[in-house]
Amino acid sequence: MEFERECPAKLVPSGDDLMIPKGAEAAITQALGASYTLLYHGNLIRIDGKDADAIGLTSNALEFEAREDGRIDEDQVWKALSMVYDPEIPVNIVSLGLVYKMDVDQSRGHVFVEMTLTAPGCGMGDVLVDDIKRRLAEVPHVQSSDVQLVFDPPWTREMMSEEAQLETGMFF
Numbered sequence: 022m023e024f025e026r027e028c029p030a031k032l033v034p035s036g037d038d039l040m041i042p043k044g045a046e047a048a049i050t051q052a053l054g055a056s057y058t059l060l061y062h063g064n065l066i067r068i069d070g071k072d073a074d075a076i077g078l079t080s081n082a083l084e085f086e087a088r089e090d091g092r093i094d095e096d097q098v099w100k101a102l103s104m105v106y107d108p109e110i111p112v113n114i115v116s117l118g119l120v121y122k123m124d125v126d127q128s129r130g131h132v133f134v135e136m137t138l139t140a141p142g143c144g145m146g147d148v149l150v151d152d153i154k155r156r157l158a159e160v161p162h163v164q165s166s167d168v169q170l171v172f173d174p175p176w177t178r179e180m181m182s183e184e185a186q187l188e189t190g191m192f193f
Contacts, residue, residue, distance in 0.1 A: 022046070022047060022048070022049065022076055022077060023044060023045070023046050024041050024042065024043055024044060024045045024046075024047070024075050024076060025043065025074070025075055025076070025077055026043050026074070026075050027040060027041065027042055027043050027075075028040070028041045028068055028072050028075035028076075029041075029068070029069075029072065030059075030061075030066040030067060030068045031066065031067045031068075031108075031145070031148050032064060032065075032066055033058065033064075033065035033066060033067050033108045033109060033145060034065075034108070034109060034143055034144055034145055035144040036143075036144030036145050036146070036147060036148055037144070039066060041061065041066070041068075041075075045061065046061075047059040047060060047061040047066070047076075048060045049076070050065065051106065051108070051111050052078075053106040053111060053113070054070075054081070054103075054104040054105050054106040054113060054152075054156075055069070055070045055081065055104055055105055055106070055152045055155060055156055056068060056069055056070055056106065056108065056152060057070070057073065057076065057078075058108050058109070059076070065108065065109065067108045067145075067148065069152075069155075070082070071155075082159060083100070083101060083104060083156065083159040083160075084159075085097045085100075085159065085160055085161055086161070087161030087162065088161065088162065091162055092127050092162060093125050093127060093130065093132065093160060093161070093162045093163055094160070094161070095123075095125055097160045097161070098123060098125065098132055098157065098160055098163075099115065099123070101156040101157055101159060101160050102114060102115050102120055102123065102134070102153065102156065102157075103115040103116070104156055105149060105152045105153050105156055107119075107139065107145075107149075108145055108148070110139070110189060111188070111189075112181070112185045112188060112189060114136065114149065114153075115182075116181065116182045116184060116185040117139065117176075117180070117181055117185055118176065118179075118180025118181050118182070118185075119136050119137055119138065119139070119176065119180075120134060120135075120136045121135045121136060121137060121171065122134070122135035123135075129164065129165070130162050130163055130164030130165065131163075131164060131165045131166065131167070132157050132160075132163055132165075132166045132167075133166070133167050133168075133169075134153060134157075134166065134167070134168045134169070135168075135169050135171055136149075136153075136168065136169070136170060136171070137170065137171055137172055137175070137176045138170065138172075138176065139176050140176075141172045141175070146170050150168045150170065153166070153168045154166050154168060
């Protein structure tokens with residue numbers, strides 16, 4: 022496919038910023054959740070879902086029905102979290118077992134998420150945090166969010182759901 026306009030991107034896995042020029046060619050390798058992973062000049066790059074028009078696609082924003090009581094629906098929070106995908110592994114962060122904790126403070130309209138990465142040195146940590154915050158903002162009545170990266174306990178493949186283990190071939 023060809024970029025229809027200039028588009029910001031992140032190099033995977035370093036997280037370095039790039040600007041992809043209009044007319045550049047790339048191949049989509051993953052189109053899941055809040056972003057797209059593409060092969061560009063032999064490297065993986067990631068673009069935000071909000072920039073889907075640059076590659077001829079439509080935005081992938083979530084739409085939830087707001088609760089009449091003004092409360093945050095925790096199921097919607099989990100659905101929003103499950104729409105954030107690792108840029109290299111075609112599995113969402115919830116199924117990967119990267120989300121250690123999620124708390125909702127209804128009085129403040131605040132969501133707190135504690136998560137980890139598959140590798141502590143991964144340069145995509147800040148990118149995933151931004152993806153999570155963007156997705157949480159789509160949940161009705163969420164006024165703010167805080168996402169903290171932690172590395173204790175360290176992530177292991179046993180933290181993945183059985184479905185994710187089967188999907189990635191890591192079921193032993």
